Amino acid sequence: MTADDVAVDQRVSPLELWRAEFKALPAGVRLRELAFLTQLSLRLVPESPAVAAVSEALGVALPLEPCSSAVAGEVTVLWLGPDEWLVMTPTGDGETERNLRAAVQGHGAVIDVSGQRTTVSVSGPRARDLLAHGCSIDLHPRVNHAGSCVQTHLAKAGVAIWTRDDSGTDFWVVVRTSFADYLARWLVDACVPHRQDPQWQ
């Protein structure tokens, strides 16, 4: 075991203590923290000559449409603003950052912000109903398609909600670490009225 391995083993994720609570929820929703994903903030003007090289480094065209996303294998690119993206890759991935840094060539910035936010996977047939308790965005598949990434308030906490399918049953909620405990509390509490609800079992 190297020094690096020890460091990884000792990390406590922001929602580590919520694992048991998440497991005890009604079967209609499934909450799971995707801890320690590598997250990179990518800042680049969309007219920049580096966009082509960045798209090549990512393996997918940089999503330029507002509130959209792109996926290439295990790399997820979320649109956060006209010149800002969040690149999410598996834990410990350093290669994507190196490739992106080489690709932006001083036209933009690539910064590791993995510690800034954590990711909560909200899935299951009632996932959309749970989020609707505290979110003003219409997440119905009729208007909210797979790949949409909206930044908004969820129970007053600022989050990005990435929709992963066209049936409203699979979302990633990306939330700041300092808000994660509050949001977990709220998500668990929002399930309380549905504990005996047969449609949520």
Next chain:
Amino acid sequence: MQLIPCPWCGPREEVEFHYGGQAHVAYPAAPADLSDREWAEYVFFRDNPKGLFAERWVHSTGCRRWFNAIRDTGTHDFRAVYRPNEPKPVIS
């Protein structure tokens, strides 16, 4: 709740936004030549019309971008929104 149309993200609830005061207040071309009165007018004095008003807004919870809006201060009706690099639309 009132919806404000962000030029990038589309209509969102007003709590996602913050107000930034009057739009199109240009920085003085020669600030050193300004008298105290002219400087005070640039820093502190703003229009306060009842009716259409060009304002700056920021979508703080969403894309965190500043944009301009023409809003009716009497009715709170947003008549137009436009990005900072776009000209001020003419509204009768």
